[in-house]
Amino acid sequence: SFSFYRSMGIFSLPDVFMRKLMRTMEIGDRLSLRLTCRAFEQIVADSHAGYFENGYMELFREGVEEEIGVNFTFSIGERFLAFEMAEDEFEKCLNLRHRLFNGISIGSVNFELPNALPIHMDFIREFINKFEIKELHFYMSIDRDLENALQLLSHYPTSACLMSFWYLPALRLLTLPPLERLFVHNIEGSSLFSTELFVRLVETQKNLEIVGHHVLLSTNEFQRIIRAISEDNRKRKIVLELLCSNVVSILRDRGISENSKDGDICGDFTIAYNEPHTAPNNRSQLKMSDGKCVLLFVNFSWTGLACRPSVSISNFPIV
Amino acid sequence: RIYPLMRVTLTTSDGASVTVSRQLTKHSGFIEKAITDMAVDDNAVPLSAVAVDVDDATLKLVIEWLTEHRDDALPYPEKTDEERRADDIPAWDQAFVQKWDTKEDQQQTLYAVITAADKLDIKGLLDMTCKTLANKINGKTVEEMREILQLECDFTEEELAEIRKENAWCEN
Numbered sequence: 001s002f003s004f005y006r007s008m009g010i011f012s013l014p015d016v017f018m019r020k021l022m023r024t025m026e027i028g029d030r031l032s033l034r035l036t037c038r039a040f041e042q043i044v045a046d047s048h049a050g051y052f053e054n055g056y057m058e059l060f061r062e063g064v065e066e067e068i069g070v071n072f073t074f075s076i077g078e079r080f081l082a083f084e085m086a087e088d089e090f091e092k093c094l095n096l097r098h099r100l101f102n103g104i105s106i107g108s109v110n111f112e113l114p115n116a117l118p119i120h121m122d123f124i125r126e127f128i129n130k131f132e133i134k135e136l137h138f139y140m141s142i143d144r145d146l147e148n149a150l151q152l153l154s155h156y157p158t159s160a161c162l163m164s165f166w167y168l169p170a171l172r173l174l175t176l177p178p179l180e181r182l183f184v185h186n187i188e189g190s191s192l193f194s195t196e197l198f199v200r201l202v203e204t205q206k207n208l209e210i211v212g213h214h215v216l217l218s219t220n221e222f223q224r225i226i227r228a229i230s231e232d233n234r235k236r237k238i239v240l241e242l243l244c245s246n247v248v249s250i251l252r253d254r255g256i257s258e259n260s261k262d263g264d265i266c267g268d269f270t271i272a273y274n275e276p277h278t279a280p281n282n283r284s285q286l287k288m289s290d291g292k293c294v295l296l297f298v299n300f301s302w303t304g305l306a307c308r309p310s311v312s313i314s315n316f317p318i319v
Numbered sequence: 320r321i322y323p324l325m326r327v328t329l330t331t332s333d334g335a336s337v338t339v340s341r342q343l344t345k346h347s348g349f350i351e352k353a354i355t356d357m358a359v360d361d362n363a364v365p366l367s368a369v370a371v372d373v374d375d376a377t378l379k380l381v382i383e384w385l386t387e388h389r390d391d392a393l394p395y396p397e398k399t400d401e402e403r404r405a406d407d408i409p410a411w412d413q414a415f416v417q418k419w420d421t422k423e424d425q426q427q428t429l430y431a432v433i434t435a436a437d438k439l440d441i442k443g444l445l446d447m448t449c450k451t452l453a454n455k456i457n458g459k460t461v462e463e464m465r466e467i468l469q470l471e472c473d474f475t476e477e478e479l480a481e482i483r484k485e486n487a488w489c490e491n
Contacts, residue, residue, distance in 0.1 A: 008430040010468045014437040017449060024405050024453040031486045035461045035479065037470045050403050081489045096485045 011039055018043065023050030027079040030100055041099070049101035052076050055109040057128075059120055070120065074127070076106070090123040097127055108135040115141075116148050124152070135180065137162040143169060153177075168213070170197065179205055186212030193240075195221065202228055202238060209239040214308070216246060219253040229315050230292040237314040247300045247309045251286070258284070258302040269295070276302055283307060327354065328368035335375035336368060343385040345393065348440030373435040380428070381435050384444055387411055395442035405450040405457065412447050426469070 022043065025033065030049065034041040056075045063069050072083045072093065083093045109131075113124065136159055138149035146169060153161055160180035165173075168184060174197070176182065182205045184193075193213035201208055202225050217225070229236050242250075251257070255266045258276040265271075268290040276284045282305075285298045293315055300309035325341040327350065344350040353369045371378065419425040429448060436444035455467050465472060474482070 008427060008434070010430075010470070013430060013433055017433050017437055017445060020445070020449045021453055024403050024449065024457075026403075026457065027489065029457055029459075031489055032459065032461045032464055033456075035474075035482055035486070036465050036468070036472065038473050040468075040470065041474075041482065052403070079489050083488055092485075093488075096488060099485070 019047060022047035025049070027077050027100070031079075034099065044101070045099045046102055049076075049104040051105040051107070053107045055106040055133075056080075056112075057109060057124070058112040059116055059124065060112075060114050061117075061120075072123075076104070087119060090126075094123070094126055103130040103132070105132040106134070108137060109133050110137045110139070111149065111152065112139045113145065113148055115144055121148050121151060125155070128152075128155075133159055135160040135162065137164070139164045139166065141166045143172070146172065168193075170194070173197065174200055174204070176205070179207075181205075181207040181209070183209045183211070184213065188212075192216065198240065199225070206234055207237050209237075210241065211239070211310075212241070214241045214243055214246075217242065217250070219250050222250050226293050226295070226313060229313050230290070232315060235314075235316050237312060237316070239310060239312050241308055241310050244300050244304055244307050244309055247297055247311065248302060248304065251297070256286070256288075260286075329378065330368045330370045331375045331378050332372050333374045335378075337375070337378060337382065339382055339385075340389075342389050343382065346385055346388065346391065346395075346441055346443065348442075350439060352440075372438050374431075377428075377431045377435045380432055381439065381441070381444065384412070384415060384432075384447075385441070387415070388443055391443055395446075398446075405453040408447055408450050408454075412451075416448075416451050426467075 022030075027049070030044050034044045054076075056073070058071070058073045060071055061068055062071060069084060069086050072081075072085070074081045081093075081096070083089075085093060113120065116124070133156055136153060136156060138145070138152075138161070140146050140149060140163065146163075146165075149163065153159075161177070162181040162183070163176065163179055164183040164185065166185050166187065168186065173182070173184070182201065189212070191213055193210055193215045195216055198210065198215045198217075199221065225238065229238060254269070256264075256271065256274075258274070260266065260271055260274050262271055262273050264274075266288070269288040270290070272287040272289060274284075274286045278285050282301075283299045284302055285296070285300075287294070287296045289295070293313060294317060296312040298310050298312075299307055301307050326338050327341055327344050328336055328338045329344075329350070330336050341354075344354070350369055350371070357367070373381065416425070416429065419428040429451060433445065433448045433452075435441075436448060456464055459467065464470070472479075
């Protein structure tokens, strides 16, 4: 019989087991467990929450003058903590966070902290204390957001970082540390992106995506970028927008035209497919590869129709 | 390395003796260390029995599980990024746990096997039992959790109200 263990309860189980068990609990289960009894309320607070693939953190101010409050959201797993609070109420939010777990590992966290003030950043830093984050992704619209992102990033020196800019801080982009991926978006119509800046970013950043800005590249500059990607042992992808005439000029300089066929060889490159008239808007797309680098041109027009072509250059297969 | 011919005698906390193949005990960090400490040749019979702090009935269950898992890969793989997953218990293991008599016995037996897995340092068994208990709790109400884990609520009504108020920030 198991008489020796008849009086065993959950709290007599080995610590190693309890730690393991608590790492499998979802946040919703942790909330329920803390209501069961005092001992479990303490176990929940003292245990690591385990690994979650994705998290999201947003803090923004709302209201006017002395009525200004803060909306803070932290989502993890199937749950999110949502606080609407005055700036002097951070303590109660931090208290709940400290009662829910004493540590957590997250694969990737998106941070949206628009125009956050030092008091907000102090709160965020305290909130994510004991968070292990493999990849941090910051969304930024003004210089203050960038300062705040760099400040938070300094607490995660070994983590990967992605930055999405919704404004163009131009030269400040060159001062960024090496990122996992840099996005620069423009939501106010296409504007010219400095060729020199673009070329230097290709040299310093592994993955780069420029959307809503167009770059002007000569055939030689385009060739230099392809060589830089080809010769890099790291997995890299560059996405940019060019003017339609620029795309056509680069392709024609390589001997490629609307009449080129799938399988045609043009210099070092073989055309995977050339579709001059793709539904629904009759735009063209073309994919080619030299065995190391894959180039994908989409949404362009051989006849010079107004469009915003996008070009992907990668040193790994893209669909 | 597999030692199919070598057999090890284990003495239990309630005085029984069980002889098992080294092919099974290689999954127990505790027994392997005990054998190593005896400094016997890999293919020789240990000079003395290995004492384990587990009762005979529980040890029999552990051996049954080890017999099924004798060919599992060693060392046991670390799964830090997948540790949340509890829905991948093999069918044989699920049936193994379910056959443990009544509801109360099942829980007590589960606790006994968990304790034995920890004492004998059998990582695969500890993992499986952890997932089994996690599956019993996941998604349950507070009342159901108290019943499953045999817990008494020792909060005052005011304390419960305060925790519920805090939890409400996450109730979505």
